[in-house]
Amino acid sequence: xxxxxxxxxxxxxxxxxxxxxxxxxxxxxxxxxxxxxxxxxxxxxxxxxxxxxxxxxxxxxxxxxxxxxxxxxxxxxxxxxxxxxxxxxxxxxxxxxxxxxxxxxxxxxxxxxxxxxxxxxxxxxxxxxxxxxxxxxxxxxxxxxxxxxxxxxxxxxxxxxxxxxxxxxxxxxxxxxxxxxxxxxxxxxxxxxxxxxxxxxxxxxxxxxxxxxxxxxxxxxxxxxxxxxxxxxxxxxxxxxxxxxxxxxxxxxxxxxxxxxxxxxxxxxxxxxxxxxxxxxxxxxxxxxxxxxxxxxxxxxxxxxxxxxxxxxxxxxxxxxxxxxxxxxxxxxxxxxxxxxxxxxxxxxxxx
Amino acid sequence: xxxxxxxxxxxxxxxxxxxxxxxxxxxxxxxxxxxxxxxxxxxxxxxxxxxxxxxxxxxxxxxxxxxxxxxxxxxxxxxxxxxxxxxxxxxxxxxxxxxxxxxxxxxxxxxxxxxxxxxxxxxxxxxxxxxxxxxxxxxxxxxxxxxxxxxxxxxxxxxxxxxxxxxxxxxxxxxxxxxxxxxxxxxxxxxxxxxxxxxxxxxxxxxxxxxxxxxxxxxxxxxxxxxxxxxxxxxxxxxxxxxxxxxxxxxxxxxxxxxxxxxxxxxxxxxxxxxxxxxxxxxxxxxxxxxxxxxxxxxxxxxxxxxxxxxxxxxxxxxxxxxxxxxxxxxxxxxxxxxxxxxxxxxxxxxxxxxxxxxxxxxxxxxxxxxxxxxxxxxxxxxxxxxxxxxxxxxxxxxxxxxxxxxxxxxxxxxxxxxxxxxxxxxxxxxxxxxxxxxxxxxxxxxxxxxxxxxxxxxxxxxxxxxxxxxxxxxxxxxxxxxxxxxxxxxxxxxxxxxxxxxxxxxxxxxxxxxxxxxxxxxx
Numbered sequence: 001x002x003x004x005x006x007x008x009x010x011x012x013x014x015x016x017x018x019x020x021x022x023x024x025x026x027x028x029x030x031x032x033x034x035x036x037x038x039x040x041x042x043x044x045x046x047x048x049x050x051x052x053x054x055x056x057x058x059x060x061x062x063x064x065x066x067x068x069x070x071x072x073x074x075x076x077x078x079x080x081x082x083x084x085x086x087x088x089x090x091x092x093x094x095x096x097x098x099x100x101x102x103x104x105x106x107x108x109x110x111x112x113x114x115x116x117x118x119x120x121x122x123x124x125x126x127x128x129x130x131x132x133x134x135x136x137x138x139x140x141x142x143x144x145x146x147x148x149x150x151x152x153x154x155x156x157x158x159x160x161x162x163x164x165x166x167x168x169x170x171x172x173x174x175x176x177x178x179x180x181x182x183x184x185x186x187x188x189x190x191x192x193x194x195x196x197x198x199x200x201x202x203x204x205x206x207x208x209x210x211x212x213x214x215x216x217x218x219x220x221x222x223x224x225x226x227x228x229x230x231x232x233x234x235x236x237x238x239x240x241x242x243x244x245x246x247x248x249x250x251x252x253x254x255x256x257x258x259x260x261x262x263x264x265x266x267x268x269x270x271x272x273x274x275x276x277x278x279x280x281x282x283x284x285x286x287x288x289x290x291x292x293x294x295x296x297x298x299x300x301x302x303x304x305x306x307x308x309x310x311x312x313x314x315x316x317x318x319x320x321x322x323x324x325x326x327x328x329x330x331x332x333x334x335x336x337x338x339x340x341x342x343x344x345x346x347x348x349x350x351x352x
Numbered sequence: 353x354x355x356x357x358x359x360x361x362x363x364x365x366x367x368x369x370x371x372x373x374x375x376x377x378x379x380x381x382x383x384x385x386x387x388x389x390x391x392x393x394x395x396x397x398x399x400x401x402x403x404x405x406x407x408x409x410x411x412x413x414x415x416x417x418x419x420x421x422x423x424x425x426x427x428x429x430x431x432x433x434x435x436x437x438x439x440x441x442x443x444x445x446x447x448x449x450x451x452x453x454x455x456x457x458x459x460x461x462x463x464x465x466x467x468x469x470x471x472x473x474x475x476x477x478x479x480x481x482x483x484x485x486x487x488x489x490x491x492x493x494x495x496x497x498x499x500x501x502x503x504x505x506x507x508x509x510x511x512x513x514x515x516x517x518x519x520x521x522x523x524x525x526x527x528x529x530x531x532x533x534x535x536x537x538x539x540x541x542x543x544x545x546x547x548x549x550x551x552x553x554x555x556x557x558x559x560x561x562x563x564x565x566x567x568x569x570x571x572x573x574x575x576x577x578x579x580x581x582x583x584x585x586x587x588x589x590x591x592x593x594x595x596x597x598x599x600x601x602x603x604x605x606x607x608x609x610x611x612x613x614x615x616x617x618x619x620x621x622x623x624x625x626x627x628x629x630x631x632x633x634x635x636x637x638x639x640x641x642x643x644x645x646x647x648x649x650x651x652x653x654x655x656x657x658x659x660x661x662x663x664x665x666x667x668x669x670x671x672x673x674x675x676x677x678x679x680x681x682x683x684x685x686x687x688x689x690x691x692x693x694x695x696x697x698x699x700x701x702x703x704x705x706x707x708x709x710x711x712x713x714x715x716x717x718x719x720x721x722x723x724x725x726x727x728x729x730x731x732x733x734x735x736x737x738x739x740x741x742x743x744x745x746x747x748x749x750x751x752x753x754x755x756x757x758x759x760x761x762x763x764x765x766x767x768x769x770x771x772x773x774x775x776x777x778x779x780x781x782x783x784x785x786x787x788x789x790x791x792x793x794x795x796x797x798x799x800x801x802x803x804x805x806x807x808x809x810x811x812x813x814x815x816x817x818x819x820x821x822x823x824x825x826x827x828x829x830x831x832x833x834x835x836x837x838x839x840x841x842x843x844x845x846x847x848x849x850x851x852x853x854x855x856x857x858x859x860x861x862x863x864x865x866x867x868x869x870x871x872x873x874x875x876x
Binding site: 217218219220221222223224226227230231233234236237238239240 | 699719720
């Protein structure tokens with residue numbers, strides 16, 4: 001009798017987080033499907049196409065993994081920030097500026113130093129660029145208590161414009177008609193794995209997320225950041241240097257986002273065109289929340305989302321659904337995530 | 353003398369879990385009278401006001417208005433019955449204008465009628481004899497003016513019968529207090545009953561017609577207008593102190609003339625030496641609006657001594673605690689440990705020297721609610737041996753340590769991994785005790801360590817404090833409960849408006865002496 005009770009309790013304890021994670025996804029897919037029906041499209045065909053093109057076909061699967069690489073770096077950056085209680089919503093600006101600088105120096109550097117050294121320098125440069133771009137919001141937050149949601153978003157707007165200025169004036173490749181940086185030759189980019197189109201940046205992205213997860217949950221540094229994030233006043237009470245930790249959290253988060261930019265340029269594009277802005281940052285935010293900042297969970301959701309992006313692109317073309325429909329799914333996902341969270345919170349209150 | 357009751361409270365009682373907040377209180381509030389309500393922290397004043405304001409419902413007793421029994425089921429009921437309340441902290445929107453703030457409570461169905469509002473505003477301005485620009489932003493007004501706007505809002509609905517002012521002078525400048533006095537007198541002339549809650553006895557004497565005293569939730573006595581006019585100031589204040597604090601002891605009049613400086617000097621001069629003796633010298637801090645900073649506080653605590661800090665809440669105790677443990681910078685003065693100046697040491701460095709601080713803001717800064725009990729037990733020593741090796745967290749060792757502490761301190765919890773925020777207040781406090789009074793503790797600052805606990809937990813907490821002192825821990829015990837201080841402390845320093853106004857030997861019968869110091873009654 002007793003053991004049965006305990007078992008029931010355990011099951012419900014395990015089931016609840018699972019429901020909290022899966023319910024928003026299912027609800028988003030169902031409501032998204034209803035929208036497709038209203039548009040006169042077959043939702044099952046759409047979803048089947050997404051899976052087929054994003055996961056089951058070999059080229060699609062490779063494209064999915066390649067797409068996941070920058071997303072993983074951005075996710076790693078967001079895990080650090082969110083666990084430290086900092087809303088770094090400026091990852092897009094940090095990502096883009098780092099990408100532009102990497103694209104600008106990559107090709108010229110490659111002519112004077114060995115390829116591996118160029119790649120290392122580019123990663124360091126990208127990390128530094130991201131971190132520097134987060135300095136202003138970090139200063140405003142740490143020294144003046146100004147809300148970083150607004151400042152980081154504003155810095156992204158400035159960053160996007162600055163990136164365009166850089167591409168069109170100092171870093172412009174005069175030999176192309178469209179404003180863009182000098183292109184890094186395909187053979188000089190990140191090495192690929194075996195015979196695939198998958199570059200090693202995917203591996204680096206996975207390592208980044210796992211490293212960040214370990215850092216935040218298993219080290220004194222990570223616990224300090226978590227304390228600052230969970231209750232800044234308790235952090236002061238415990239004698240932590242909240243100001244310094246805020247700078248460090250901003251810097252680390254933005255550096256990882258910047259490295260995401262490096263991976264995307266060194267691995268896929270080799271150049272940045274004017275007005276290019278994939279805006280991965282805000283797409284990854286809901287995934288990191290869905291995973292509750294957990295590293296492994298985040299990897300799973302990032303892969304899921306990469307399938308959706310790659311598969312969604314071809315499914316949209318095939319069925320005549322706008323490509324932006326993937327964004328509708330993301331929006332629905334966020335909305336249901338919030339609703340499920342709220343219901344869970346109320347339910348827990350009612351039972352305790 | 354003919355007096356009409358504005359409100360009659362008959363046998364009001366209110367119980368909270370483990371506490372009797374109000375015990376069978378019967379009280380008449382008369383029209384055209386300023387009625388002071390006095391009592392220590394926790395005497396039941398706030399609860400009684402909340403009942404009148406419609407925020408709490410009494411568990412027993414009735415409220416009679418104009419001969420009719422009334423239920424004050426909500427703040428709106430209370431306002432409609434002509435009871436307006438001005439709470440201690442200003443509750444106005446600083447970015448809106450005065451007139452906009454006053455119009456906020458209106459019905460959402462009707463269009464804002466600024467004309468009518470302005471005429472009501474002018475009416476109230478002339479009633480209170482104040483001049484305020486209705487278009488001025490509230491954020492640009494002085495605290496005194498904001499309070500006048502609050503009073504207007506309390507009277508806004510008309511039918512003004514009773515105005516309750518909860519510690520209205522605590523934020524005001526002396527000039528503001530004088531102006532408030534004028535406003536109160538104007539209202540009294542217009543037949544309004546005013547309930548005036550204060551901790552400052554001199555104010556109660558100067559401003560009020562009738563003075564009622566609460567103690568431990570019960571009504572203990574009253575000085576009515578006739579009696580008051582026959583008594584001098586000193587006599588009245590002595591009588592109030594007797595009602596508030598005394599357990600039948602004599603008031604030591606001579607002590608009052610001893611002079612504060614002499615007391616403090618003798619404390620510093622006659623200091624014994626020994627390890628871990630703590631000295632505060634002329635300590636001052638700067639305060640934000642709404643806080644009480646320190647000015648020129650000096651005292652010494654010897655090894656193994658329990659030095660009590662008495663005072664009404666908000667007279668600088670929090671700053672004092674934070675200054676001692678290094679959580680707050682001081683603007684003047686210094687802190688010494690064994691004769692060494694440690695003013696520059698930060699909180700973490702002082703912790704290494706054996707300083708411990710049990711905060712009174714347990715949930716706000718003491719714990720991280722969403723994190724486990726285990727994490728909370730080690731949060732002040734992150735990165736230190738043996739629970740961290742080369743920066744890596746030894747979670748297994750931390751959990752084992754937490755299980756031992758849970759056992760030893762009798763913390764009732766399902767597991768050491770339970771988020772600490774789910775525990776009861778008493779168990780949270782036990783966990784904080786476990787964290788702060790450990791083997792390495794040498795100087796402990798306790799801020800209201802037993803506040804809000806049930807009887808059994810209070811006893812065990814007091815035992816731990818005594819036991820710590822007997823091990824040689826230098827203890828600073830801040831409390832608003834005199835009984836506790838006299839029971840535990842060796843000497844008691846009394847705080848009043850950020851100053852240490854006296855140091856008293858803790859012994860039976862010293863309640864009145866401390867009471868008169870902490871209410872500012874013995875200052876000139």
